Amino acid sequence: MSCSSDYVPQLRARGFRMTSQRLAILHVLRHEGVHLSPTEIYKKARIELPGLTEPTVYRTLEFLAENGLARSSYAGSGRLTYEIAEDEHHHVICRSCGNEIEVGHALLESLYQELETASGFKHIDSHVTFFGVCPGCQQDHKET
Amino acid sequence: MSCSSDYVPQLRARGFRMTSQRLAILHVLRHEGVHLSPTEIYKKARIELPGLTEPTVYRTLEFLAENGLARSSYAGSGRLTYEIAEDEHHHVICRSCGNEIEVGHALLESLYQELETASGFKHIDSHVTFFGVCPGCQQDHKET
DNA sequence: TTTGTTATTGTAAAAACTTGCAATAAGGAA
DNA sequence: TTCCTTATTGCAAGTTTTTACAATAACAAA
Secondary structure, three states: OOOOHHHHHHHHHOOOOOOHHHHHHHHHHHHHOOOEOHHHHHHHHHHHOOOOOHHHHHHHHHHHHHOOOEEEEEOOOOOEEEEEOOOOEEEEEEOOOOOEEEEEOHHHHHHHHHHHHHHOOEOOOOOOEEEEEOHHHHHHHHHO | OOOOHHHHHHHHOOOOOOOHHHHHHHHHHHHHOOOEOHHHHHHHHHHHOOOOOHHHHHHHHHHHHHOOOEEEEEOOOOOEEEEEOOOOEEEEEEOOOOOEEEEEOHHHHHHHHHHHHHHOOEOOOOOOEEEEEOHHHHHHHHHO
């Protein structure tokens, strides 16, 4: 998995183009790991590519997510964040402290099957964010 | 289930107050049913209560959702919409045409159990929106 | 009633996000 | 290489959403 333009053929195959903007944004996503807001991504990518504008960042992130190169999910605040698309997983966010963990997709596999059966929909593959109360906050609650 | 201030005791019990703004917004949610954007709610509620402002609408919706009187979910566009909290359900949205269906919570019940076991989190109760391709669009796809 | 506490609202301004359209540049073909 | 097509970007302006703080008004208690 070379660091950068490994993605070019993926895009070209679908008639899309690789641009310096897309590369800069992918680069940020690759090297930051955690979930980033569009604004954070904009600020970091702008360092690599000074001319970059905000609308381009928003459009690019949406584009990358649609094409499977990035993945979007809703942060605790309800805002959309992005990360590089790697292994498929979901999130559980603590409603109380905002702490966030990942759970593998395996747990949801059978639900997705059932949903497809029950709804008639196909290709259900959304990333999902759940909300709950984490172990730490369950403790705190007892004291209060 | 009387139409309006049935909610008052619920709020007071938790130290909150019922206000004309909250009543107006609840009234809109009750009588519109479908998922409404904050802006739509603002416009409709303003007719009932002309002085109402947008920040109040946003804050009130968040407040109602936190307190179980309303429920929020992400529309296909990625924007947050609200509806009155009634029976618990989830949504599946068609990635292609935006068509949206409801699925009861029963299907997810056991997943939530597993998630709690696997993650150590408790009280997981999020409303979830899935994306897929609806029966109609599966047809269309074959032709194209 | 009247008063006091404080949850809630409005105001004003900023930040986040979107949209339409003209200019640019990626990359296939000549 | 150069040209052409058109995907993609930047620009400019709009809309949506958030924030801080002072003014207001619920409602419990006197």
